[in-house]
Amino acid sequence: MDTTVKKEAAPGSAQPLLMVKHLIKHFALKKDVFGRGGGVVRAVDDIDFLVRQGETLGVVGESGCGKSTTARLLMNLTPPDNGDIIFDGRSVGSRDLSLKEFRRQAQMVFQDSYASLNPRLTIEDSVAFAPQVHGVSKEDAVERARDLLRRVGLDPNRFAERYPHELSGGQRQRVNIARALALQPRLIILDEAVSALDKSVEAQVLNLLLDLKEDFGLTYVFISHDLNVVRYISDRVMVMYLGQVVEIGDCETLFEQPKHPYTRALLSSVPSMDPDNRTEEPPLSGDPPNPINPPSGCRFHTRCVHAQAICSQTMPALVSDQAGHGVACLMHIAGSGHTDAPSAQQEVA
Amino acid sequence: MLNITVDPSKVPAVVTEKSTGYWRNVGQRFMRDKLAMFAGFVILLLLIMAIFGPWLAPHDPFASSIMKRLKPIGFPGHLLGTDELGRDMLTRLIVGTKLSLFMGITPVILAFCIGSVIGLIAGYAGGTVNTVIMRTIDVFYAFPSVLLAIALSGVLGAGITNSLISLTIVFIPPIARVAESVTTQIRSRDFVDAARASGANAFTIVRVHVLGNVLGPIFVYATSLIAVSMILASGLSFLGLGVKPPEPEWGLMLNTLRTAIYVQPWIAALPGVMIFITSIAFNLLSDGLRTAMEIKN
Numbered sequence A: 001m002d003t004t005v006k007k008e009a010a011p012g013s014a015q016p017l018l019m020v021k022h023l024i025k026h027f028a029l030k031k032d033v034f035g036r037g038g039g040v041v042r043a044v045d046d047i048d049f050l051v052r053q054g055e056t057l058g059v060v061g062e063s064g065c066g067k068s069t070t071a072r073l074l075m076n077l078t079p080p081d082n083g084d085i086i087f088d089g090r091s092v093g094s095r096d097l098s099l100k101e102f103r104r105q106a107q108m109v110f111q112d113s114y115a116s117l118n119p120r121l122t123i124e125d126s127v128a129f130a131p132q133v134h135g136v137s138k139e140d141a142v143e144r145a146r147d148l149l150r151r152v153g154l155d156p157n158r159f160a161e162r163y164p165h166e167l168s169g170g171q172r173q174r175v176n177i178a179r180a181l182a183l184q185p186r187l188i189i190l191d192e193a194v195s196a197l198d199k200s201v202e203a204q205v206l207n208l209l210l211d212l213k214e215d216f217g218l219t220y221v222f223i224s225h226d227l228n229v230v231r232y233i234s235d236r237v238m239v240m241y242l243g244q245v246v247e248i249g250d251c252e253t254l255f256e257q258p259k260h261p262y263t264r265a266l267l268s269s270v271p272s273m274d275p276d277n278r279t280e281e282p283p284l285s286g287d288p289p290n291p292i293n294p295p296s297g298c299r300f301h302t303r304c305v306h307a308q309a310i311c312s313q314t315m316p317a318l319v320s321d322q323a324g325h326g327v328a329c330l331m332h333i334a335g336s337g338h339t340d341a342p343s344a345q346q347e348v349a
Numbered sequence B: 001m002l003n004i005t006v007d008p009s010k011v012p013a014v015v016t017e018k019s020t021g022y023w024r025n026v027g028q029r030f031m032r033d034k035l036a037m038f039a040g041f042v043i044l045l046l047l048i049m050a051i052f053g054p055w056l057a058p059h060d061p062f063a064s065s066i067m068k069r070l071k072p073i074g075f076p077g078h079l080l081g082t083d084e085l086g087r088d089m090l091t092r093l094i095v096g097t098k099l100s101l102f103m104g105i106t107p108v109i110l111a112f113c114i115g116s117v118i119g120l121i122a123g124y125a126g127g128t129v130n131t132v133i134m135r136t137i138d139v140f141y142a143f144p145s146v147l148l149a150i151a152l153s154g155v156l157g158a159g160i161t162n163s164l165i166s167l168t169i170v171f172i173p174p175i176a177r178v179a180e181s182v183t184t185q186i187r188s189r190d191f192v193d194a195a196r197a198s199g200a201n202a203f204t205i206v207r208v209h210v211l212g213n214v215l216g217p218i219f220v221y222a223t224s225l226i227a228v229s230m231i232l233a234s235g236l237s238f239l240g241l242g243v244k245p246p247e248p249e250w251g252l253m254l255n256t257l258r259t260a261i262y263v264q265p266w267i268a269a270l271p272g273v274m275i276f277i278t279s280i281a282f283n284l285l286s287d288g289l290r291t292a293m294e295i296k297n
Helices: A067-074 A099-105 A123-133 A138-151 A169-181 A199-216 A227-233 A251-256 A261-268 A344-348 B022-032 B034-056 B089-125 B127-141 B145-156 B160-187 B190-197 B202-238 B250-260 B265-293
Strands: A016-028 A040-052 A056-060 A082-087 A106-109 A187-191 A219-223 A236-241 A244-250
Touching: A016 A067, A016 A219, A040 A067, A040 A219, A040 A236, A040 A244, A056 A067, A056 A227, A067 A082, A067 A187, A067 A219, A082 A099, A099 A106, A106 A169, A106 B190, A123 A138, A123 A169, A123 B190, A123 B202, A138 A169, A169 A199, A199 A219, A199 A227, A219 A227, A227 A251, A236 A251, A236 A261, A244 A251, A244 A261, B022 B034, B022 B265, B034 B089, B034 B265, B089 B127, B089 B160, B089 B202, B089 B250, B089 B265, B127 B160, B145 B160, B145 B202, B160 B202, B190 B202, B202 B250, B202 B265, B250 B265
Parallel strands: A056 A219, A056 A236, A106 A187, A187 A219
Antiparallel strands: A016 A040, A016 A082, A236 A244
């Protein structure tokens, strides 16, 4: 296989690789025989974001905030209710870019390394499956699979004909990465891809991901609940809360100067190594509210220390500054009615 | 300073022995199961009897004798005695193996093929397709299998072909149900999602990723149905809906010998013993297969 895929454009080039507009997925709950229940889970509720060519976008949030649903919606494993996914300037599912062609260019790595490999296939056959779907001959696909196994650090002579149950978790996740690479994609969605691994193995796999990104000119969407890992690997970070994006921006800026109260609370949950650098933000308490009936207005107002009456009435839009740092909080919207918001005058000046 | 770089390919593999395929692994585990191996041996004997019956049997299965009716077990020249028409019991039991096994196994094989396809379609398609198929199946499932077999045979008329058809119809719903539930389970696994994400169509995914994972469990279940099928087929013959006399078949023999139960109870019980042994053997075999296939990570 030609492993020297041409380098894609540098991060931050004009055309975003992936643009997501108004992505919505509501899951209807079944009514019981008496017609009760039947609510709607607003798993992903109108989110917009873009992923630039060659960058790693980290996606963080608590359990149930819609991170994984977003990943599945991007790959159309779950059909979205609404929303456009524009890949490299072409709308997915349109005449310009069929779903099958999009799936050749975008691939996904799942959290459970064992469940994501067919237990009846050798790892070589698992990796070689996708290219054969796209018309590569069996011999060439196997050849490509062995090359990729070597590339992810598994000696094909020793591992190619093994079955998934004979491998360790880290080795299996390497196989899954090789499988995702087999179609020579440009975008890889990593859904908690390292979360189930031991810390030492996790570090090895993260470094492998960074190497592969460099070598193949890849773009990552990296979903994780582990803030340290996200900070390590991401160029930009998107914070989700109850199916919405509350803050998105450059990784270092977001970690150093988080704007949204939720982001601040989330970051303060990571213990600081420096006693002088303690956060004064009170930690988040309790579970996120039920996404079946999310709170009105700003969804975070039930747990927010800065919440005011206006917060339960007005839903803040995601507003970006010149640097592209977006935040959805009334405290950052001029003239929103929140007492901490900048006045409309100040904003103009 | 010591610079340690870990090259993962140089790290010794956890497993050093030669890789073993799944089925070879199952085979090895099955071989270690003494009871299952014994059941397999019994079934092998039965198959040999079925194939070579006419050559193994000491007498002509149809040769009757008024003089030697209902002779006891151990009667000179007739090791297992004679039936109500003076025919050699041992001969008829051996020759009857073929028809009895045929009547037991064929409906299960047919139902395995048809039921698996139905269950796979329902399980993989999901949604409305699943609901329509499975509710239809449930209608058949609602009848007790014995009653359904008798009713269908009664409607279709007596005869081997018709009882095979009715038994096949009886076994399709349970097999389809198992196939559907296993398929639904496999379908939700990440490797099926990964295959979908690689752009494969439903047919390819089912062929490469689903089939290999569902056929095993369905097969094990079908094996356990052979015992039931043998008993039902015997029952149909007993009721005069299956095999016709004077053809030797265990269920039919049980029927014709029931009049002799007070005269020669042991003779009358012999065909039942054969049915019992065969169904137990198939049950133990399927148990052994299931245990051998339960390889956990």
